Amino acid sequence: xxxxxxxxxxxxxxxxxxxxxxxxxxxxxxxxxxxxxxxxxxxxxxxxxxxxxxxxxxxxxxxxxxxxxxxxxxxxxxxxxxxxxxxxxxxxxxxxxxxxxxxxxxxxxxxxxxxxxxxxxxxxxxxxxxxxxxxxxxxxxxxxxxxxxxxxxxxxx
Amino acid sequence: xxxxxxxxxxxxxxxxxxxxxxxxxxxxxxxxxxxxxxxxxxxxxxxxxxxxxxxxxxxxxxxxxxxxxxxxxxxxxxxxxxxxxxxxxxxxxxxxxxxxxxxxxxxxxxxx
Numbered sequence: 001x002x003x004x005x006x007x008x009x010x011x012x013x014x015x016x017x018x019x020x021x022x023x024x025x026x027x028x029x030x031x032x033x034x035x036x037x038x039x040x041x042x043x044x045x046x047x048x049x050x051x052x053x054x055x056x057x058x059x060x061x062x063x064x065x066x067x068x069x070x071x072x073x074x075x076x077x078x079x080x081x082x083x084x085x086x087x088x089x090x091x092x093x094x095x096x097x098x099x100x101x102x103x104x105x106x107x108x109x110x111x112x113x114x115x116x117x118x119x120x121x122x123x124x125x126x127x128x129x130x131x132x133x134x135x136x137x138x139x140x141x142x143x144x145x146x147x148x149x150x151x152x153x154x155x156x157x
Numbered sequence: 158x159x160x161x162x163x164x165x166x167x168x169x170x171x172x173x174x175x176x177x178x179x180x181x182x183x184x185x186x187x188x189x190x191x192x193x194x195x196x197x198x199x200x201x202x203x204x205x206x207x208x209x210x211x212x213x214x215x216x217x218x219x220x221x222x223x224x225x226x227x228x229x230x231x232x233x234x235x236x237x238x239x240x241x242x243x244x245x246x247x248x249x250x251x252x253x254x255x256x257x258x259x260x261x262x263x264x265x266x267x268x269x
Contacts, residue, residue, distance in 0.1 A: 019181045026177070026210065044210075044240035045247075051212050055180045106252035109224055114217040117248050121213055124247045 045125035052118035061089030172204035178215030187218040199230030206236030235263035
């Protein structure tokens with residue numbers, strides 16, 4: 001009889017919609033990634049993608065109003081880390097989310113972008129990205145595949 | 158935010174002492190850099206050796222500083238970690254900034 005499939009493990013993090021609290025999410029994601037089959041660069045890509053998504057929720061969905069909540073859930077599967085960032089603010093245009101890009105001439109200093117790079121970073125760094133509105137909540141989903149062996153939680157070794 | 162600045166000849170070395178340059182301090186950082194530039198500093202080394210995280214807001218503040226310098230000066234980067242460098246590569250900003258391994262190499266390049 002084969003081994004039973006491992007249950008997915010999940011953690012949910014909630015912060016107030018205040019940019020000064022976002023680092024708590026970043027540090028938490030970094031710590032979790034340190035236990036997963038990611039090298040330093042991949043772990044950084046996960047952390048920065050989550051931070052960018054949370055920043056967007058605060059700045060755009062909630063228009064910098066600090067009395068709302070942003071929820072981040074991380075689900076560890078056998079071969080990947082799934083992440084969802086949820087807010088109850090203004091929704092983004094899904095097409096804009098999934099087709100984000102930064103176009104500029106590196107030699108043309110005057111026209112270099114100073115903002116609007118967050119979605120491009122997420123879509124470049126993560127292996128899959130999706131955006132949905134589910135029961136009046138905006139959900140940005142992303143996932144990153146593990147690089148090496150499949151994940152085996154510390155409690156099972 | 159905490160910044161250390163040091164003048165070496167005509168080159169100003171600015172070293173953020175924060176480990177994270179993110180959206181919560183990006184505006185402050187941008188204003189501090191603008192202060193250095195408006196005070197007449199035209200050759201700037203941004204020493205990122207203490208920084209282990211930058212988001213797009215932090216990166217935007219660095220870009221803003223370069224744009225404020227315009228043609229009259231230059232801003233180069235030193236001490237960047239491999240993880241933070243990945244951020245520059247994801248956004249193609251590694252093609253915009255000259256990046257040096259050490260502060261001394263960066264200062265020498267600007268002092269020429």
